[in-house]
Amino acid sequence: MKNSYLLWLIISISFFILFGCSSLRHSLYQSNALDLGWFDQTFYLISQGIEPIVSFSDNHILGDHAAIILYPLSLFYVIYPDLHWLLIIQSFALSITILPLWKLAKQANLSDNSSLIVVLIYLLYPLTFNVNLFDFHTEIIALPAIVWSILAAKLNFRLQFMFSIILILSCKAVLSLTVTGIGFWLFFNERKREYGLFALFTGIVWFILATQFIIPQFNNGEVAAVGRYSFLGNSVFSIVTNLFTNPKIIFDHIWNLPNLEYIFLLFIPVIWYLNLHHFNVLIPAIPSLLLNLLTDYQPQKDLIHQYSVPIIPFLLLLVITSMQYKKKIAIFTRYTLIWSLFSFLALAKYDFFISKYTKQMGSLSAMKEAIELIPPEVKVLTSPQFAPHLSHRSIIKLAINDKKPIDIDNFDNILLNMRYPGWRNSRYTIDDLVKELKNNLNFKLEYSHKDVVLFKNLSNSKI
Structure with a gap:
């Protein structure tokens, strides 16, 4: 009972801090057309029964990322059309991730104190705070669903797993690659054949449907982000083909200084839990990581924008798995928590509120x-x-x-x-x-x- 109260207290405090920060940023006119204005207009148009043609691009919202989750979420705007719903949804998604994360740690037989450390590592991971400030993105809605899908698979909760996978896919077309990675990992590594097959099948099918039918139908063309990988081809099909038939071109584009800096930023907050024996839990993160490494688009290589969000659950799973096998865990976690705090202070963008955000x-x-x-x-x-x-x-x-x-x-x-x-x-x-x-x-x-x-x-x- 005491632990349950503490957990919900942490979730509540996290929500109010995150929502307060994003609301303050918006009130200081630091939010942007891309993407807060983009999604605000989308929600408004859907709630008014108007076809959601985003005027910033003159394209239907489904031609952007096939994020069908936007339709049910727009019901909030039917109640009252206000942009702050987006900030509430995003802050809630980031905060409620604590719940399945705690349960995942407990499923791994970690003590209450160790499970709490996992939660704090998540909250102090710089991207958790930073991405909340960067307008609104549907990947964040998928974050608790990804963690819950891992938990459901481990506990053999079939319906919860299926619902989580479908929710992830509804958030953004590119997340079908993460779902496919989850399926591969569950099938070959975790020996969860049924769960792995479901994730593999739904991930691959939705990737094909979204990129070859839905997005071209509503966008009158190719998937928008294809241009970031032009060296691999000018279509999703040619890019996928080159990934498997021309591995040399991949290695040529991965080994460079910006990517080394990105890898350093991504792993440094959890560096004490990087155990090569447990790196197999990062398999589902490979698609997102590879996409970020292959492009020259700098926002995909930092801890500010949304592109690394699908990687977070598996970094935390690595933390949990490593903690299972650590000796003298109490002493160890005490120092790693200090390290997490140091990482937050060094990489989180809280200082924007006294610098960048005050300019206007x-x-x-x-x-x-x-x-x-x-x-x-x-x-x-x-x-x-x-x-x-x-x-x-x-x-x-x-x-x-x-x-x-x-x-x-x-x-x-x-x-x-x-x-x-x-x-x-x-x-x-x-x-x-x-x-x-x-x-x-x-x-x-x-x-x-x-x-x-x-x-x-x-x-x-x-x-």
């Missing part, structure tokens, strides 16, 4: 005032940091360098922050837009304060 403090009041002047449902062109505060509409576009040329006549309101353009490469884009708007007789400068400017399209009779 001088413009906050002006930004809020300008947003309040924009009517609902009008077409808006804006900077990325404004987008999550204005995404409850069908049309909202970004004033960024990547989207040039921009036809200003397509918009009813244009809101820009000249001092803080949002993305570095967009400063000249913002300056050029403001000059163009001031010289356009169809637009009126409706608000200007602290370099925050709002232009209104006079040719549109609706506003």
